[in-house]
Amino acid sequence: MAGKLMNAWAAAGEKPDILYWVGCAVALDDRAQRIARAFTKLLDAAGVRWGVLGTDESCTGDPAKRAGNDFLFQLLAHQNIQTLNAYEVKEIVTTCPHCFNTLKNEYPQLGGTYIVWHHTQYLYKLVKEGKLRLPDTANGEAVVFHDPCYLGRGNGEYEAPRVLLRKAQLHLQEAPRSRDFSLCCGAGGGQMFKEPEPGRKDINIERTEELLALAPKRIAVGCPFCMTMLTDGVKHAGQQKEVRVQDVAEILAERLGLV
Amino acid sequence: MNWIPQIAFILVLGTALAIFIYHVRLLRRTILLGREAPLPGTSAQRWRQMLEIAILQGRMKDRPAASIAHWVIYVGFLVINIEVVEILLDGLLGTHRILAPYIGILYNIMTTGVEIFLGLVFVAAVIFLWRRNILKLPRFHTAEMRGWPPLDANIILWTEIALVVALFFMNASDQVLQQRRVEPYIQAGTFPLSQWAVPLLSGLSDDALILIERFSWWAHIIGILAFLNYIPFSKHLHIFLSFPNTYYAPITPPAQQDSLPQVTSVVRETLGLPVSGQGDGTEAPSVLGAKDVTELTWKNLLDAYTCTECGRCTSVCPAHITGKKLSPRKIMMDTRDRLEEIKRTIHQKGKWEPDGKSLLGDYITPEELWACTTCGACVRACPVLINPVSIIQQLRQYLVMEASQAPETINVLFVNMENNGSPWALPSEKRLQWMENIIT
Structure with a gap:
C-alpha cells in the first residue's frame, strides 16, 4: 500500500514518486472507477509510491475548451496549476487521454510544466524497468485495441498499450481503421455531453460494429469516454455477454490476479 | 521578318x-487579412516538415x-x-x-x-x-x-x-x-x-x-x-x-490547442494572479474566436487556398461517415469561397470593407460545427497539413464566448464545471469513492 492522498504525503513530510491524476470520468463514473482501482493495484505491485489529489482534483477544463469556452478552461486550468504547484508536483500519470493532452500540452503555456504520462505509457515504463512483471502463461484471448484520439493521433502514442497487451499474452487484433487512422468513439470535442446532430447513425455504433466484426473476446480501451461509448455500442449489438470492454490496466490487473 | x-x-x-x-x-x-499566428519550432524542423510532406509527398502514399x-x-x-x-x-x-x-x-x-x-x-x-x-x-x-x-x-x-x-x-x-x-x-x-x-x-x-x-x-x-x-x-x-x-504548419502535437492570450489576462486578473505578457508587441484581438475569415489566423486562410479538394479529410471524418452535415472539406472550401468574395471586393474597390456577411452563418452553420468530435482524423488525412479543426474551434469559440449560442446541454456542462469542477453535477466527495480499501 503505497498510495496516499497528497495532503497525507505532505503531512508526513514526504513526496510520492508520482501524482496519479484520476480524471473526472474515471473518478466519478461507477463503471470507470474500476479503472482507477486496477491501475493503482498495478502501481502497488510495481512498488510505486503514488499520490492522488482526492477532492482537490477538478476537471482539467478540456471539455469546456473543446466546446469553445476558453474562459472556463483557463479558470479551471489556473486553479489546478495552483494546486499542483502548491504540492510541488513534478510528474503526473493519468488514466484519461484528454487530461493527458491538456496537462502535457496546454498547461505549460499557463505556468504548469510537468512530466506527464498516459497510464499505458507509465505501465510500459514500469515493465521495461522490470518493476512490473507480466504473466508469461499463455492466454491467447483475442483482444482489439481501440486507439483514443487524444493519445494516438493527437499525441503519437500507439505502441505502449499494444506492447502491454501482447506482453500480457493476449492475441492482439487490429481493426481496419486503427492507429493514426483509427475511428473516433464519438465522445470527443464535447460530444459526450450533448445529443448528436441529425445523421444516419451514431458514431459509437459505427465504431463498435467495426470492432465486433473481428469477433474479439475483449475490446481494450485507454480512455474512460471510449469505454462508455463502446460499452453502449456493445450493448446495442446485444453482445455484452460475449465481449467485454475493458481498460488496458484492468486487463493487466486481471491477468496478474490483482482484481 | x-x-x-x-x-x-x-x-x-x-x-x-x-x-x-x-x-x-x-x-x-x-x-494576410488573417490574424497573426504563433510559429513555434525552429526553421530546421519546418524545412524538414516541408521536405517530408510536400517535396517527398510523405502522406500521399496513404x-x-x-x-x-x-x-x-x-x-x-x-x-x-x-x-x-x-x-x-x-x-x-x-x-x-x-x-x-x-x-x-x-x-x-x-x-x-x-x-x-x-x-x-x-x-x-x-x-x-x-x-x-x-x-x-x-x-x-x-x-x-x-x-x-x-x-x-x-x-x-x-x-x-x-x-x-x-x-x-x-x-x-x-x-x-x-x-x-x-x-x-x-x-x-x-x-x-x-x-x-x-x-x-x-x-x-x-x-x-x-x-x-x-x-x-x-x-x-x-x-x-x-x-x-x-x-x-x-x-x-x-x-x-x-x-x-x-513549412508553416504547426510542429506541436496535433491535439494541442493554444490558449487565447486575452482570456489569460482576464482569468489571471479574476484569480488575483500577476498578469504577464503585456506589451510584448502582439496585439490581442478584440473578438474572442472567429465569426468571419478576417478573425481566423492567416495560416487558416493559407490552408483554405492550399486545399485541392481531394476529400481525404471528409472521407475519414466520423461525423460525415455517420451522415452528419459536417464535412471538413466543406469547412475549407467555405473559408476559401468567403475569401474569394473578399478578394473580389479588394480587386474592385482597392480595399476591403465589411459587407455584413460572415463565414459563420452565411457559409458555415452551427449544426456543422457542433458535429465535430475534434478527433483530428481530417488533420491526419490531409496530404498538405491543412487543419479544419482549428477553424471549427475558433468558430465555436465565437458562438460560445461572443454569441452565447451553445447547445443547451453544453451550457449545462459549463454550469457543472463551474459549480462542481466536473462535467457532471456530482459532489467532489465522490472522487474518494473508488479509493475505499485502497488508500490507507
Whole structure:
C-alpha cells in the first residue's frame, strides 16, 4: 500500500514518486472507477509510491475548451496549476487521454510544466524497468485495441498499450481503421455531453460494429469516454455477454490476479 | 521578318506574367487579412516538415493508387518544365531548339525524359478523370462537390492532357522536318514516344508540317501561360502553396490547442494572479474566436487556398461517415469561397470593407460545427497539413464566448464545471469513492 492522498504525503513530510491524476470520468463514473482501482493495484505491485489529489482534483477544463469556452478552461486550468504547484508536483500519470493532452500540452503555456504520462505509457515504463512483471502463461484471448484520439493521433502514442497487451499474452487484433487512422468513439470535442446532430447513425455504433466484426473476446480501451461509448455500442449489438470492454490496466490487473 | 514572332512572344509572355503577379499579390494581401499566428519550432524542423510532406509527398502514399498517379504528374510537371525553359529561350531569342548544340548528349536525355513523361502524364490524367467521372469515387461526389469544384478539377486534367498532346505533335512534326533537313529544324533530340507518329505525318507537305509544329509550339506555351493565370482561381493553387503551407504548419502535437492570450489576462486578473505578457508587441484581438475569415489566423486562410479538394479529410471524418452535415472539406472550401468574395471586393474597390456577411452563418452553420468530435482524423488525412479543426474551434469559440449560442446541454456542462469542477453535477466527495480499501 503505497498510495496516499497528497495532503497525507505532505503531512508526513514526504513526496510520492508520482501524482496519479484520476480524471473526472474515471473518478466519478461507477463503471470507470474500476479503472482507477486496477491501475493503482498495478502501481502497488510495481512498488510505486503514488499520490492522488482526492477532492482537490477538478476537471482539467478540456471539455469546456473543446466546446469553445476558453474562459472556463483557463479558470479551471489556473486553479489546478495552483494546486499542483502548491504540492510541488513534478510528474503526473493519468488514466484519461484528454487530461493527458491538456496537462502535457496546454498547461505549460499557463505556468504548469510537468512530466506527464498516459497510464499505458507509465505501465510500459514500469515493465521495461522490470518493476512490473507480466504473466508469461499463455492466454491467447483475442483482444482489439481501440486507439483514443487524444493519445494516438493527437499525441503519437500507439505502441505502449499494444506492447502491454501482447506482453500480457493476449492475441492482439487490429481493426481496419486503427492507429493514426483509427475511428473516433464519438465522445470527443464535447460530444459526450450533448445529443448528436441529425445523421444516419451514431458514431459509437459505427465504431463498435467495426470492432465486433473481428469477433474479439475483449475490446481494450485507454480512455474512460471510449469505454462508455463502446460499452453502449456493445450493448446495442446485444453482445455484452460475449465481449467485454475493458481498460488496458484492468486487463493487466486481471491477468496478474490483482482484481 | 523574323522578329514578328519574337515581339508577339514577348508581348504574350509579359502580359501573362504581369496578370499573374497582380493576382499573386492580391492573393497574398487577402491571406494576410488573417490574424497573426504563433510559429513555434525552429526553421530546421519546418524545412524538414516541408521536405517530408510536400517535396517527398510523405502522406500521399496513404492512398497508393492516387499516390502513384500523382507522383507521375508531379515529376512529369518538373521534367516537362525543362522543355519549357527551352521554349521560353527560343521564343525570346527567335531560335529553334537552342539548347541542342550546347549540351550534347544531355539534350537527348532531356528529350527522352520529356517524351517518357508526356506518355505517363497522359495516362495518369486519364486515370484521374476516370476515377473522378466514371468510377465516381464517393469522396468526389459529396454535397459540396457540385457545380464549380468538379468542373475546376476536370478543366485542370483536360488542360494537362491538351498540353502534353501539343508537345507530342510538336516533337512528331519536328522529327519529320529534321529528316527532310528543312531550315531551321536541326538534327536534335531523341523522341521515343512521338516517333510513332512520324509515319502518320510523313505524307504531309513541309508547309503543313511547319504549321503543325508552330501551332503546337504556340499552343503549348500559350496553354501554359493561360493555365498559370487560371491557377490563382483554382484548387490547383496547391502546386505552389503546398510548400509554404507545410513549412508553416504547426510542429506541436496535433491535439494541442493554444490558449487565447486575452482570456489569460482576464482569468489571471479574476484569480488575483500577476498578469504577464503585456506589451510584448502582439496585439490581442478584440473578438474572442472567429465569426468571419478576417478573425481566423492567416495560416487558416493559407490552408483554405492550399486545399485541392481531394476529400481525404471528409472521407475519414466520423461525423460525415455517420451522415452528419459536417464535412471538413466543406469547412475549407467555405473559408476559401468567403475569401474569394473578399478578394473580389479588394480587386474592385482597392480595399476591403465589411459587407455584413460572415463565414459563420452565411457559409458555415452551427449544426456543422457542433458535429465535430475534434478527433483530428481530417488533420491526419490531409496530404498538405491543412487543419479544419482549428477553424471549427475558433468558430465555436465565437458562438460560445461572443454569441452565447451553445447547445443547451453544453451550457449545462459549463454550469457543472463551474459549480462542481466536473462535467457532471456530482459532489467532489465522490472522487474518494473508488479509493475505499485502497488508500490507507
